[in-house]
Amino acid sequence: MLDVATSLTIAAVLAGTPLLLGALGEILTEKSGNLNLGVEGMMFMGAITGLIGSYSYEQAMLAAGMTPTGLMSALIALLVSFIAGAFGALIYAFLTVSLRANQNVTGLVLTIFGTGFGNFFGEYFGLKAGGYVAVSAVTKAAFAPVHIPVLSDLPVVGQLLFSYNWMVYFALALAVIMAWFLMRTRVGLNLRAVGEDPAAADAAGISVTRYRYLATVIGGGICGIGGMYMSMVTTSGVWVHGCVSGYGWLAVALVIFATWSPLRGILMAVIFGGLMIMRMYVSIPGLPVQIYDMIPYAATILVLIITSVRQNKEHAMPAGTGYNYFREER
Amino acid sequence: MRKRVLVVLLSVVMMMAMLLTGCGSSTPAPSGGAAAPAAGDAGITKDNIKVGFVHISDPSDMGYTYNHDVGTKEMQEALGLSDSQIINKFNVPEGAECDTALRELVDAGCNIIFATSFGFEDYVKEVAAEYPDVQFCHATGYQAASSGLPNMHNYFASIYEARYLAGIAAGLKTETNKLGYVAAFPFAEVISGYTAFYLGAKSVNPDVTMQIMYTNSWNDPTVESQVAKALIEKGCDVISQHSDSTAPATTAEENGVWQVGYNNDMISAAPKASLISARINWGIYVTEAVQSILDGKEIPVDWCKGLADDAVFLSPLNTAIAAPGTQEAIDEAAEAIKSGELKVFAGPLTGEGVDFDGKTVTVDIAAGDYYPEQEQASAPSWNYVIPGCTVLE
Numbered sequence: 021m022l023d024v025a026t027s028l029t030i031a032a033v034l035a036g037t038p039l040l041l042g043a044l045g046e047i048l049t050e051k052s053g054n055l056n057l058g059v060e061g062m063m064f065m066g067a068i069t070g071l072i073g074s075y076s077y078e079q080a081m082l083a084a085g086m087t088p089t090g091l092m093s094a095l096i097a098l099l100v101s102f103i104a105g106a107f108g109a110l111i112y113a114f115l116t117v118s119l120r121a122n123q124n125v126t127g128l129v130l131t132i133f134g135t136g137f138g139n140f141f142g143e144y145f146g147l148k149a150g151g152y153v154a155v156s157a158v159t160k161a162a163f164a165p166v167h168i169p170v171l172s173d174l175p176v177v178g179q180l181l182f183s184y185n186w187m188v189y190f191a192l193a194l195a196v197i198m199a200w201f202l203m204r205t206r207v208g209l210n211l212r213a214v215g216e217d218p219a220a221a222d223a224a225g226i227s228v229t230r231y232r233y234l235a236t237v238i239g240g241g242i243c244g245i246g247g248m249y250m251s252m253v254t255t256s257g258v259w260v261h262g263c264v265s266g267y268g269w270l271a272v273a274l275v276i277f278a279t280w281s282p283l284r285g286i287l288m289a290v291i292f293g294g295l296m297i298m299r300m301y302v303s304i305p306g307l308p309v310q311i312y313d314m315i316p317y318a319a320t321i322l323v324l325i326i327t328s329v330r331q332n333k334e335h336a337m338p339a340g341t342g343y344n345y346f347r348e349e350r
Numbered sequence: 351m352r353k354r355v356l357v358v359l360l361s362v363v364m365m366m367a368m369l370l371t372g373c374g375s376s377t378p379a380p381s382g383g384a385a386a387p388a389a390g391d392a393g394i395t396k397d398n399i400k401v402g403f404v405h406i407s408d409p410s411d412m413g414y415t416y417n418h419d420v421g422t423k424e425m426q427e428a429l430g431l432s433d434s435q436i437i438n439k440f441n442v443p444e445g446a447e448c449d450t451a452l453r454e455l456v457d458a459g460c461n462i463i464f465a466t467s468f469g470f471e472d473y474v475k476e477v478a479a480e481y482p483d484v485q486f487c488h489a490t491g492y493q494a495a496s497s498g499l500p501n502m503h504n505y506f507a508s509i510y511e512a513r514y515l516a517g518i519a520a521g522l523k524t525e526t527n528k529l530g531y532v533a534a535f536p537f538a539e540v541i542s543g544y545t546a547f548y549l550g551a552k553s554v555n556p557d558v559t560m561q562i563m564y565t566n567s568w569n570d571p572t573v574e575s576q577v578a579k580a581l582i583e584k585g586c587d588v589i590s591q592h593s594d595s596t597a598p599a600t601t602a603e604e605n606g607v608w609q610v611g612y613n614n615d616m617i618s619a620a621p622k623a624s625l626i627s628a629r630i631n632w633g634i635y636v637t638e639a640v641q642s643i644l645d646g647k648e649i650p651v652d653w654c655k656g657l658a659d660d661a662v663f664l665s666p667l668n669t670a671i672a673a674p675g676t677q678e679a680i681d682e683a684a685e686a687i688k689s690g691e692l693k694v695f696a697g698p699l700t701g702e703g704v705d706f707d708g709k710t711v712t713v714d715i716a717a718g719d720y721y722p723e724q725e726q727a728s729a730p731s732w733n734y735v736i737p738g739c740t741v742l743e
Contacts, residue, residue: 027580027583031576031579031580031583034576034579035572035576139410142410143408143409143410146410146412147410151412151618152412152596152616152618152619154618154619157621157622160600160603160604164604250571250572254571254572254575254597255571255575255595255596255597255600256597256600256601256603256604256620257600258596258600258619258620260411260412260569260571260595260596260597261407261408261410261411261412261413261569261594261595262407262411262569263571263572263595265570266570267572296576297576297580299743300563300576300577300580300742301580301583303742303743308743309564309566309743310566313566
């Protein structure tokens with residue numbers, strides 16, 4: 021029984037991590053007043069570029085007669101996937117903030133673009149490699165579960181807390197930093213003001229354009245890192261066609277589930293991940309798998325209903341999100 | 351008045367066109383209408399034949415579509431067709447888009463069209479009825495014979511034979527005597543495959559049991575990886591799969607267990623885990639079918655060949671990690687299957703399953719008897735879970 025609970029929790033954390041990263045990126049974006057539905061696209065861009073970054077680094081090192089290191093490989097994947105996601109978000113920010121295009125449509129277009137981008141370059145590098153684009157054992161080890169002496173060996177606790185890959189801890193740290201940034205710093209306060217009421221923020225001398233650009237681009241980069249988790253951890257550094265498909269949308273659902281709070285996001289990601297994989301560990305006799313698979317979405321709808329009934333502004337989408345700000349229209 | 355002249359003129363042109371194609375003109379009429387597809391008689395030569403394919407994914411999936419496309423390339427090389435004579439429709443969902451794709455291929459002048467996914471069958475049936483001059487071949491389906499259409503055909507390969515052999519590698523390798531199977535859908539195609547895999551493992555390791563978990567998708571690496579992990583947690587130390595991606599292989603590698611693949615050699619993706627893969631050689635059928643058109647011969651309504659004709663095969667064994675004696679055991683069983691001496695679904699064998707209407711069905715094969723899997727029709731029909739296999743849901 022304890023064994024099942026432990027494995028379930030571990031699997032839930034692993035399933036929730038890419039969603040948490042995607043959701044964190046989207047929370048930052050939405051806090052600035054941009055509703056970027058292109059999470060899926062940016063995750064695809066991060067997934068392929070992160071993998072190609074690591075792969076190319078390994079190939080280049082081997083060609084130069086040197087041995088690639090896992091640390092460098094992981095850093096390159098992190099950096100490149102951030103840049104790719106940020107690039108996708110930059111397109112979005114330019115279209116919506118500068119050109120004032122419709123946010124929903126632009127986000128959807130970014131999803132389509134990113135999906136094509138990921139699969140196109142995946143296929144291109146696959147053809148070049150003459151088979152699978154797969155990283156070597158060194159990089160695979162860098163993304164494998166960590167082993168901390170003493171701590172990881174503790175019974176139960178060691179497994180539950182100290183047996184994940186580094187990206188899990190990275191996502192946790194990022195959530196805490198983001199929560200601190202949003203609630204405890206002046207810049208974070210300004211950002212929230214821009215998202216709630218851009219006109220008021222503008223009147224207070226905050227540059228709406230700059231805040232929206234920066235938050236969207238950094239948020240997109242974080243989504244890209246979430247995508248990199250899919251290609252480097254979920255599929256262990258082997259490119260799989262359409263590997264993100266659908267999980268970007270789950271990240272958007274998680275933003276609602278977490279009610280736009282990075283800290284609640286941590287807990288909700290684990291619950292969300294847990295609901296996704298529960299059927300593999302706990303069977304409910306007579307419940308068809310298809311119904312079981314619906315639970316996370318049913319839960320999201322439930323959260324939406326509860327939050328809209330409670331009308332609590334703390335737990336709602338920032339009021340200005342979804343609308344472009346145009347100073348002359350005040 | 352002018353309108354009437356135009357109508358007369360057009361009918362004359364149409365009659366001329368029909369006469370010309372009827373006489374076996376070597377230049378098919380340009381596309382744009384029902385008269386476009388060339389007639390099915392001697393007019394089709396290597397230079398003007400066109401072959402169409404409808405795929406659910408594209409070759410970058412490195413799985414099912416990749417493997418089928420390898421068959422297309424083999425056919426192209428064997429018959430010496432140019433690239434422009436082969437028209438691929440990739441990433442076609444199993445919905446109305448399939449209907450459109452098939453009609454586009456007919457309009458493009460294809461003489462023979464292959465539809466490669468299970469869910470395409472209803473659309474193939476519909477379009478085939480409208481274009482009797484075009485040959486339609488559908489992989490993994492079962493409706494060609496019952497449709498009564500002379501131009502609709504089903505094809506598949508006895509992949510269960512290769513899975514049986516792959517199961518031998520798993521049965522010899524397992525230390526916990528627990529196998530895990532990442533399965534896509536509870537269809538006969540999948541159930542037949544994992545039962546054969548299990549029987550292969552059991553033939554060399556009588557104590558082995560197997561747990562099966564469904565992903566409800568042909569290709570969802572995240573769920574495949576999660577299901578593989580859950581099976582490993584339950585003590586399975588060899589994971590096999592009926593799903594497209596390499597995620598089960600890499601998950602097995604990360605957890606220090608082994609894996610048996612499908613559709614493609616997965617050793618380069620997971621060198622420390624992937625033992626062997628069962629594969630279909632589609633090239634044999636595709637070449638045969640296209641050749642039949644050139645020769646003016648009939649294409650069989652149901653086509654299914656197996657190990658004896660090389661229509662299914664195994665990717666090279668990963669000798670670095672396989673148990674000693676694996677290759678010999680596989681070769682021996684392969685010879686016995688080829689000679690017909692060994693039947694995969696041989697009695698005594700009992701099983702229980704659920705048919706399309708949700709009714710429980712059972713099977714009981716007596717000793718000395720065997721189940722004629724894929725012998726009467728090309729589509730797999732073994733739909734029963736046998737003792738030793740547990741479906742987790």
